[in-house]
Structures are given as structure tokens and as C-alpha cells.
């Protein structure tokens with residue numbers, strides 16, 4: 001009989017340094033012959049809270065954290081049929097906007113896979129009252145670029161290539177869904193043939209826009225830049 005109290009989202013930026021407020025789940029993503037099938041069996045233990053620093057599988061182009069000191073990494077880079085999710089539900093939403101930031105990092109197999117078994121990603125903000133997805137983005141490593149995000153090449157081992165997008169900051173007008181129960185769910189999956197990995201980062205979830213952090217200057221890249229500048233100068237003098 002009690003009216004549900006306003007319960008906004010908690011720890012949306014993971015600044016507690018743990019998954020307080022979030023639910024982890026997941027299981028296996030396996031191709032039994034007609035495409036990958038997600039079987040929920042509980043969190044496979046591949047997700048983690050990460051601190052600021054550059055992700056080497058993006059060739060040190062992506063900071064693991066968008067805002068503050070911590071973000072969540074969902075799933076990880078290893079293979080073997082894992083998928084992982086995190087989600088959070090808030091009741092009686094009362095704010096005009098929701099913000100969150102995400103970035104996916106998926107391994108493109110050197111041996112081409114069907115899209116329905118490829119490493120993949122999805123993130124949805126669902127209105128549990130109306131049943132409508134307020135925001136939905138899902139793709140696999142092959143069709144990611146068709147969603148409108150910029151899909152970049154990361155680390156290439158000579159056969160498989162890691163791909164990623166830069167932090168995508170989502171800003172949504174939620175003035176029309178006040179009072180509703182809203183759920184955010186992010187999923188990241190390996191390939192369903194067992195050989196390739198995929199993961200994603202999440203940060204800055206809440207009613208206020210997340211403040212981007214300062215990207216640390218990678219020492220090795222700075223030195224490389226200087227070397228290339230010197231090379232260019234030499235070339236110009238010879239020309």
C-alpha cells in the first residue's frame with residue numbers, strides 16, 4: 001500500500017570502486033548449429049571495476065574510464081563462450097534527463113564468422129512500466145559501423161583485429177517517463193565458436209551529465225610522436 005519512494009540510480013559512475021547497486025549476470029554464448037544462443041547461468045566472473053588508464057587492445061587510444069576514477073568493464077578479452085551483463089533498475093524516476101557513457105571493444109576473427117555468432121554488444125534503457133526501450137543499441141563486431149558509431153581498428157595480432165568505438169555519451173530526455181521504473185542493461189559477449197573475446201565499458205550513468213576526465217598522456221606514444229616529427233623534418237630537408 002505504500003507509494004514507492006523515489007529510487008534513482010546509485011553508483012552510476014562506479015566511484016565506490018565496486019559494483020554496489022548493480023546486478024551482474026551472464027552465462028554462455030554458444031552456437032549449437034543455427035547461431036549463437038545466450039544461456040543465463042550467472043555471472044561468469046569476467047567483469048571488473050577498472051581505473052583510469054589506456055586500453056592496449058585499442059592501441060592505447062581509449063581510456064578505460066570516462067569520468068572520475070572508475071568505470072565498469074563488462075566481460076573481458078578472453079575467449080571461451082562467455083557473455084556478461086550488468087543492470088540496474090530504478091523506480092519512480094523523477095528527473096528530466098538520463099545520461100550514460102559506453103564503449104565497446106570486440107575482437108574481429110581472422111576467420112570470418114557469421115554475424116550471429118560474432119562477438120557482440122548491446123545496451124538498453126528499458127521502461128518497465130510501458131515496455132518500451134527508451135534507448136537501444138546493439139551490434140556485433142561486423143555490423144557495428146552501420147549503427148552510426150565510428151568503429152575503429154585497435155590491436156591486430158596479424159590475424160584477429162580488435163575493434164572499438166570511442167566513448168559514446170548518451171543524453172536522453174526522460175521528462176515524459178517520470179514515475180516509471182527504468183532499467184539499464186549492458187551485455188558484452190565473446191564469439192559463439194569459442195575462439196574470440198569481447199567486452200565493453202560503462203560509466204557516468206545518472207541524471208547529470210558525466211564530466212569527462214583527463215586522458216593521461218601515454219609516455220611511449222609521446223616519444224613515438226617526437227620520433228616521427230624528427231623523421232618528417234629529415235625527409236623534408238632531403239626533398
Ligand SMILES: [Ca+2]
Pocket residue numbers: 013014015065066067068069070071203204
Ligand atoms: Ca566513473
Ligand SMILES: [Ca+2]
Pocket residue numbers: 046076077078079080081082190197198
Ligand atoms: Ca571470454
